[in-house]
Amino acid sequence: MKTALDNMYSILNFEEKGDERGSLIVAEGDGIDIPFAIKRVFYIYGSDAEVTRGQHANKKTEFVLINICGTSKVKMNNGKEEKVIVLDRPRMGLYLKKMLWKEMYDFSEDSILLVLASEHYDAGEYIREYSKYLAYIDSL
Numbered sequence: 001m002k003t004a005l006d007n008m009y010s011i012l013n014f015e016e017k018g019d020e021r022g023s024l025i026v027a028e029g030d031g032i033d034i035p036f037a038i039k040r041v042f043y044i045y046g047s048d049a050e051v052t053r054g055q056h057a058n059k060k061t062e063f064v065l066i067n068i069c070g071t072s073k074v075k076m077n078n079g080k081e082e083k084v085i086v087l088d089r090p091r092m093g094l095y096l097k098k099m100l101w102k103e104m105y106d107f108s109e110d111s112i113l114l115v116l117a118s119e120h121y122d123a124g125e126y127i128r129e130y131s132k133y134l135a136y137i138d139s140l
């Protein structure tokens, strides 16, 4: 049975359009490959195995995370349940809906984590304290 947390994320498997020249993966927005219209792209690299990034929830933004090189782990939490997903191939995307608490960690040395976002950056829609996150979801 699907839990509440299971309904807040999904794994995307992009088609690999490879041929003898190499691999090519397309991530088109607007529901084609990515469930939302892509407004922002950023990528994280140079973080090592000791670092934990993220540690926040977003009131509005949805994300798709893709380790286009190397590997990392994402821990997701909805205030009640927790789950860890390993990002270990460029054709895999992790779609995160809004209001999930997330942490990215255990970055391989060569990790490049590409992030596609549904909204422009707005520091005000980030909740960066876990206790505030719990209070916020309780108030909904």
Ligand code: TYD
Binding pocket: 040, 042, 044, 053, 054, 055, 121
């Ligand atoms: P932060 O959200 O802490 O990164 P992570 O989610 O990987 O832990 O962002 C690091 C810094 O970059 C912080 O000062 C905010 C800034 N930033 C932007 O200006 N625009 C963006 O789109 C993002 C993701 C971060």
